Amino acid sequence: xxxxxxxxxxxxxxxxxxxxxxxxxxxxxxxxxxxxxxxxxxxxxxxxxxxxxxxxxxxxxxxxxxxxxxxxxxxxxxxxxxxxxxxxxxxxxxxxxxxxxxxxxxxxxxxxxxxxxxxxxxxxxxxxxxxxxxxxxxxxxxxxxxxxxxxxxxxxxxxxxxxxxxxxxxxxxxxxxxxxxxxxx
Numbered sequence: 001x002x003x004x005x006x007x008x009x010x011x012x013x014x015x016x017x018x019x020x021x022x023x024x025x026x027x028x029x030x031x032x033x034x035x036x037x038x039x040x041x042x043x044x045x046x047x048x049x050x051x052x053x054x055x056x057x058x059x060x061x062x063x064x065x066x067x068x069x070x071x072x073x074x075x076x077x078x079x080x081x082x083x084x085x086x087x088x089x090x091x092x093x094x095x096x097x098x099x100x101x102x103x104x105x106x107x108x109x110x111x112x113x114x115x116x117x118x119x120x121x122x123x124x125x126x127x128x129x130x131x132x133x134x135x136x137x138x139x140x141x142x143x144x145x146x147x148x149x150x151x152x153x154x155x156x157x158x159x160x161x162x163x164x165x166x167x168x169x170x171x172x173x174x175x176x177x178x179x180x181x182x183x184x185x
Contacts, residue, residue, distance in 0.1 A: 027137055027139070028070065028137060029068040029069060029070035029137040029139070030068075030070045031069075031070040031071045031167075031169055032069075032070070032165075032169040032170065032171060032172075033067055033068065033069045033074055033163050033164075033165050033169060033170075033171035034067065034068045034069075034171060034172055035065050035066065035067045035161065035162065035163055035171045035172060035174060036065060036066045036067075036174065037065050037161070037174045037175075037176055037177075038064040038065050038066055038141065039064050040061050040062070040063050040064070040159075040176050040177075040179055041061055041062045041064070042058035042060070042061040042148075042179065042181065043058065043060055043061060043062070044058065044059040044060040045057060045058055045059065046059055047185065048182075053184060054184075054185040055182050055183060055184055055185055056182070056183045056185050057181055057182050058148060058179075058181045058182075058183075059147065059148055060145060060146065060147050060148060061145070061146055061148065061179070062143050062144070062145050062146075063091070063143065063144050063145075063146055063159065063161070063176070064141060064142070064143045065141070065142055065161060065174070066139070066140070066141050066142075067138075067139065067140060067141070067142060067163065067171070068137060068138070068139040069128075069137060069138050069139075069165055070137045071137070071165070071167070072128075072129045072130075072136055072137055072138040073129060073165045073166040073167055074088075074125060074128045074129070074138065074163065074165045074166075075088070075125045075126050075127040075128040075129065075165075075166075076088060076124055076125065076126060076127060076166070077127050077166065086124065087120075087122040087123060087124060088124060088125050088163055088164045088165070088166075089122060089123045089124065089125050089142075089144065089161075089163050090122050090161070090162050090163070090164070091120070091121035091122060091123075091144070091146070091159050091160070091161050092121070092159065092160040092161075093106060093121060093149065093157065093159060094157060094158045094159065094160065094175075095149075095152060095154040095156070095157050096154060096156040096157070096158070096178060097154050101158070104149070104152070105118055106118065106119050106120065106121075106149060107119070121146055121159070123144060125142065125163065128140065146159070148181055155180055155181055155182035156178050156179065156180050156181070157178075157179050157181055158175055158176045158177065158178055158179060159175070159176045159179075160173055160174070160175050161173065161174055161175075161176070162174075
């Protein structure tokens with residue numbers, strides 16, 4: 001008799017545990033992605049001597065930001081090697097020139113065509129939707145390594161960033177804080 005009541009108590013707690021484990025609260029986010037700057041970590045320095053002074057220039061940096069997406073459709077569904085040219089991470093480069101914030105187009109010289117062409121920091125975020133998401137919201141962090149313009153004589157830069165999900169919902173835009181890329185050594 002005592003064993004039977006103990007077994008009933010165990011069964012009761014197991015059933016109770018199963019009920020509460022199924023009642024996990026899911027977080028609700030807007031269907032438009034929401035992003036927030038976390039940090040920019042410069043690295044890959046080059047030493048430059050200028051007017052009798054020695055400076056360190058940062059040539060690359062890692063941009064990190066967080067995201068949420070209410071319908072969980074952030075990232076390209078196809079293989080990351082066959083994106084079809086679809087960019088969903090948009091990054092604009094700015095320099096602080098004489099106290100003014102100036103958007104600077106980036107160009108490179110194409111030796112084959114002997115012309116200048118424009119390049120961007122835009123890139124592709126791979127599919128971030130977990131298999132089990134079923135249209136539920138997702139959240140996480142994204143890191144992207146950026147090569148900085150090396151020909152610029154200005155030492156302070158910043159970036160504007162936004163993303164689009166697969167339904168073309170555009171996120172908010174954020175600007176990084178000023179990034180000083182030349183440091184007196």
